[in-house]
Amino acid sequence: MNIRLGNADLARYPFLNEAAEYMSQTYFNLDDLNLPELRHIVERASNRIRNEIIHGKPDYSLERHEVEILTFLVGILIIKAINSDNLTKKHCLCEALRAEKFLVHDLKMQGELANKKLLVFKVFKELLKMDILPSLKYQLMFEVKVTDYLKRSHLFHEQEWKLINRLVHDGRVFLDPDETVRLIRSELANLLFERIGQMNPSHIPTTIREQANILRSILPVAPRRLDHAPSAYPPCINHALDQMAAGENLPHSARVMLATYMLAIGKNIEEIVSLFENAPDYNERISRYQVEHLAGERGSHVRYLVPSCAKLRNDGLCFATSQCEGLINPVQFGRAVKSYSKKVSV
Amino acid sequence: MILTKTGEDLHLLKIAFREFYFNQGNMVEEPSKIQNREFGLMGFDGVMKRHLMFSSLGGLVASLIFETPSDVFASNAQYDFPTLPISEKGWRGAELIFDIDLKDLDMKCIRSHSYASCLSCSSSYVSGSQESCPKCGSNNIAESMLPCDRCVSGLKNEVLKLHRFLTSDIGIRPEMIGTYFSGNNGFHVHVLDESFNDLDSRARADLAAYILGVGILADAIGVTKDTRNDFRIRFPIGGLDHGWRKRISDRLGISVSSQKRLSNLIKDLGGLEQFRRRVAEITRDMGVRIDSQVTTDVHRVFRLPGTLNGKSGLTKILCTDLNSFDPFDESCQLSNREVTVRVTIPKLKLRLKGERFNLNEEFVRVPMFLGVYLISKGLAHAVRLDPGTGRFIVPASTP
Ligand code: SF4
Ligand SMILES: [Zn+2]
Ligand SMILES: [Zn+2]
Numbered sequence: 001m002n003i004r005l006g007n008a009d010l011a012r013y014p015f016l017n018e019a020a021e022y023m024s025q026t027y028f029n030l031d032d033l034n035l036p037e038l039r040h041i042v043e044r045a046s047n048r049i050r051n052e053i054i055h056g057k058p059d060y061s062l063e064r065h066e067v068e069i070l071t072f073l074v075g076i077l078i079i080k081a082i083n084s085d086n087l088t089k090k091h092c093l094c095e096a097l098r099a100e101k102f103l104v105h106d107l108k109m110q111g112e113l114a115n116k117k118l119l120v121f122k123v124f125k126e127l128l129k130m131d132i133l134p135s136l137k138y139q140l141m142f143e144v145k146v147t148d149y150l151k152r153s154h155l156f157h158e159q160e161w162k163l164i165n166r167l168v169h170d171g172r173v174f175l176d177p178d179e180t181v182r183l184i185r186s187e188l189a190n191l192l193f194e195r196i197g198q199m200n201p202s203h204i205p206t207t208i209r210e211q212a213n214i215l216r217s218i219l220p221v222a223p224r225r226l227d228h229a230p231s232a233y234p235p236c237i238n239h240a241l242d243q244m245a246a247g248e249n250l251p252h253s254a255r256v257m258l259a260t261y262m263l264a265i266g267k268n269i270e271e272i273v274s275l276f277e278n279a280p281d282y283n284e285r286i287s288r289y290q291v292e293h294l295a296g297e298r299g300s301h302v303r304y305l306v307p308s309c310a311k312l313r314n315d316g317l318c319f320a321t322s323q324c325e326g327l328i329n330p331v332q333f334g335r336a337v338k339s340y341s342k343k344v345s346v
Numbered sequence: 347m348i349l350t351k352t353g354e355d356l357h358l359l360k361i362a363f364r365e366f367y368f369n370q371g372n373m374v375e376e377p378s379k380i381q382n383r384e385f386g387l388m389g390f391d392g393v394m395k396r397h398l399m400f401s402s403l404g405g406l407v408a409s410l411i412f413e414t415p416s417d418v419f420a421s422n423a424q425y426d427f428p429t430l431p432i433s434e435k436g437w438r439g440a441e442l443i444f445d446i447d448l449k450d451l452d453m454k455c456i457r458s459h460s461y462a463s464c465l466s467c468s469s470s471y472v473s474g475s476q477e478s479c480p481k482c483g484s485n486n487i488a489e490s491m492l493p494c495d496r497c498v499s500g501l502k503n504e505v506l507k508l509h510r511f512l513t514s515d516i517g518i519r520p521e522m523i524g525t526y527f528s529g530n531n532g533f534h535v536h537v538l539d540e541s542f543n544d545l546d547s548r549a550r551a552d553l554a555a556y557i558l559g560v561g562i563l564a565d566a567i568g569v570t571k572d573t574r575n576d577f578r579i580r581f582p583i584g585g586l587d588h589g590w591r592k593r594i595s596d597r598l599g600i601s602v603s604s605q606k607r608l609s610n611l612i613k614d615l616g617g618l619e620q621f622r623r624r625v626a627e628i629t630r631d632m633g634v635r636i637d638s639q640v641t642t643d644v645h646r647v648f649r650l651p652g653t654l655n656g657k658s659g660l661t662k663i664l665c666t667d668l669n670s671f672d673p674f675d676e677s678c679q680l681s682n683r684e685v686t687v688r689v690t691i692p693k694l695k696l697r698l699k700g701e702r703f704n705l706n707e708e709f710v711r712v713p714m715f716l717g718v719y720l721i722s723k724g725l726a727h728a729v730r731l732d733p734g735t736g737r738f739i740v741p742a743s744t745p
Contacts, residue, residue: 138583140583141583141584145517146553147541147542147545147549150545150553151544151545153549154548154549154551159563160563160566162552162556163553163555163556164556164560164566165562165563166589167582167588167589168516169515169517169588169589170514170515170517170588171515171516171517172517174583174584239548316561319547319548319551319642320639321644322643
């Protein structure tokens, strides 16, 4: 597939390798960012991040490609300078959401502009090693391999994402443009996160440092993170934590599970509230209220118990592995089970 | 289960198993990348040794002859370091495997061929008739079962259903599916297409739910909730042409050409809630009775093809033609050499290795394969002749 990316494409997808190539051809120098001519770019990027911190929402405005590519780059530099894992994640998620909107738009193109789709396929193929075919049979539908679908769909808790609720045929899952792009959102975010981690700018220009300092001052004070030892948690809890990390919206039942579990193993309310920080609809006051309620410090003064495995299984929150053999409640995980006779062979 | 066996029984089983691995070691199938697999050997004492590694088939078979385990397992996963504890093994993907077991089929005939063996007086009887031993009243009972032909065809039927799901829906080519008789009460279906190997347990759980027919929404066929009119129909893009959508619509007798028909059907059933329930029933019924825990667990060990099943003395074996496959013949690989056993169940009829047996006497001379089968099932004990008196040495009833 040989397609050329236009400048307008780079504006929408500034994370593509082609955008970096473009930059290298412009003889751009990091210290140029201190020039007054580029002041507006630095401010644009800074505002974008400010908006992310305060509202948790991406900026969908679209400018000329020179502006967009630079804004993207400056954004990353500021994020690097602030150096907060939480904010970095949030930023990546917002950049992914932003790209998602353009991707959906491109996938819906018909007629003359339909070859825009080719670009989208290129993005998927190169970035995510995933093939997407426009369906020959159904207009505006796309086909992905069952395996590619399964690897990603488990991040969504809505029942409609379960394979059984999809049109499946001959090893392919059929999706509409929104669903197709939705499928890769968190992956795109993770990819950006990885890239930012690998980026090592020679130095951070002063203007960037200034912006970083201003933004750092409006960051919510992050309480101590939970020491996250994944293998110590049962699969249901790990799954919920993964979803949170990917910026997914957890259903109420999953939040209750997570909170009651963390209470049961002795985490304090502060720590638990901070866990929910990553949720797209995070609101500290409400989260705190809910956790305190579950802890029995409010209302009925009843301390809520961790739901049973049977209940969780019913709610689609159970992801049992062999280590769950014989468990009745997730809190038993890693404790009593060791002495149970485990059925591990067939 | 081990309690049902006497020292004499174990002695005989070990001889038979050792003989098998010595003479028919070539039946043992070498798993791909054998050096990256975790092996587990179960002893006749019921103790499983896990986290073992073999770098060649020859080495494995030598061990089987030398150690004579009752059961041999290998991981479907490949690991960098198979012998380390789970968390340090370095998981490198695992074959996708489905398990279809008689216990999940609710066969009606099962009670008629399930047996209980009393561990106190070592007599046996058809279970279901009594809670406690009819002879001595003990409650110390071990259950066992000899699957019948009806059970076998029930299992085959599920396997064929599974094949259809895997080929037409999931798109796996038929030659990439290996179907094995487990050697006891079930079948293992191995997917050889490696593109499934890196699915994690959550992805496998979703796939298993698809095949089981669990979690369907009426929305999938276009029926959604409507606050004013109870429900609303808008057929999905792609219609009802394939997969579950097609199965459900065929069963309900509906098609995208007639919304009216579906609408009437929902009303006849009593509304959206009832319709939803109906759809869920259909998918449960048409789904395959796989054991989803088995498919979902990516750190499990599975019986190695070509080895003996300690619960029966039959071999886990590849079925090249499922329709004609007879588990009571092809998987029976032990020798014909005669042994003496004391049968604990009166009047037992069965078919094995192409022969019919009517066991009416308590003490009988039977071929090794039958002796092992009965002993493994807890329905007979090995007996030795006293060289001095020429009489049977009847082992003590409680081991
Ligand atoms: S079995 Fe229990 S502990 Fe294990 S994943 Fe399911 S709900 Fe969690
Ligand atoms: Zn008895
Ligand atoms: Zn039967």
